[in-house]
Amino acid sequence: MFEQDYIMRLIKEMVRTILKLLFNIDTESPTAELLEGKEEKETLENLLDMIDAGKINEAENSLYDSIRDKDMGSLEIALLFYSYLNDKSDAFLEENGFCREEVRLGMENVVNAFGLSSIVRVFLTD
Numbered sequence: 001m002f003e004q005d006y007i008m009r010l011i012k013e014m015v016r017t018i019l020k021l022l023f024n025i026d027t028e029s030p031t032a033e034l035l036e037g038k039e040e041k042e043t044l045e046n047l048l049d050m051i052d053a054g055k056i057n058e059a060e061n062s063l064y065d066s067i068r069d070k071d072m073g074s075l076e077i078a079l080l081f082y083s084y085l086n087d088k089s090d091a092f093l094e095e096n097g098f099c100r101e102e103v104r105l106g107m108e109n110v111v112n113a114f115g116l117s118s119i120v121r122v123f124l125t126d
Contacts (some may be wrong), residue, residue: 007100011086011107015079016117018111023076030083037073044077048084054096056085061108067110075114082107 005038025034034050035041043066050059063081067074085093085103093099111120 007104008086011082011104014107014111014119015083015086018079018116019076021119022072030080032080034080035073035076040073041064042079044080047077048082050082051085051088056093056098063110067113070114075110078110082110 015030016027019027019030019034023034032041032044033110035044047059047063048058050062059081059114067078082103084123085098086107090100093103106118
């Protein structure tokens, strides 16, 4: 339980830091409202609906498909996606074939894909 809480805090702080550094957004609870483009909002809302429906793996696969272009809007969607997923309970994640560690790994993979591995190292070094 303690380890799961620790991972949740790390992910939350990593999201906050990247949003602040790259997008000049300082918020405790990132939401789709932070996105400027209508298409980006729709993409994120569809992904979040999939999460709520218990289709977490499918949502994550769709996320990876949408970030192939590696534009900043895609990064922002990914950050908000993992922030939302990170806020789900361990029980919800487990019921839907996911775990907290997978949230951390997914977040780490996305951040690394955008060349921000130094930020990952700051937060996720053991």
